[in-house]
Amino acid sequence: MTPVAWGVFALAGALALVDWFAVGRGIRALEYAAKPATLAALIVAAVALDPQVPGRRAWFVAALVLSLAGDVFLMLPERRRGPDLFVAGLASFLLAHVAYVAGFSVEGPSAGAVAGSALVVGVLAVVLGARIVRAAAASDGPAGAAPVAVYVGVISTMVAFALATRESLAALGAVSFFLSDFLIGWTRFVGAVRGGRLAVITTYHVGQALLVLSLV
Helix, strand or coil: CCHHHHHHHHHHHHHHHHHHHHHHHCCHHHHHHHHHHHHHHHHHHHHHCCCCCHHHHHHHHHHHHHHHHHHHHHCCCHHHHHHHHHHHHHHHHHHHHHHHHHHHHCCCCCHHHHHHHHHHHHHHHHHHHHHHHHHHHHHHHHHHHHHHHHHHHHHHHHHHHHHHCCCHHHHHHHHHHHHHHHHHHHHHHHCCCCCHHHHHHHHHHHHHHHHHHCCC
């Protein structure tokens, strides 16, 4: 990690703390500034660091940029953003997970390691995701549930690839990202979770930060 990367990464951490404070206190204006700023700082840190696998960084930067776009699309309260922005946000994060998978594939794990991880993650995804998909179908019909099911499959693939690398930071980052998205799906389609918004943003930022650190 270069000195510039460390400095920008520290800035990202400070911005994340500001965002968590804003979410916890319900200060929307501050959240609208701090949330995208956190991802922007992580993007700069990823560009500035000295990666172990150079080809992986480009894909991770693409994933972070797509995540930033998803953040912008999904920042507004649900009653104000409408279904189109939700779909745009979902698509942005889906493509971000595809980019992470592509990054992990660069000098990545063996097919056997991926298959073993996919089996474990797949079971968990079915157990945890089935309830959300059923609730989405009940709320929005089959057409609304299909994108959710696809998203569960894609993020589960990302987690499986991360686990297969046997790199602790990558694995922890991917699992934290998965937990954040699981909480989003649960609160949107199944029911409210106490402290859910704060839990979503903290696990999201921790996940993204760990994925960036896994490049080093």
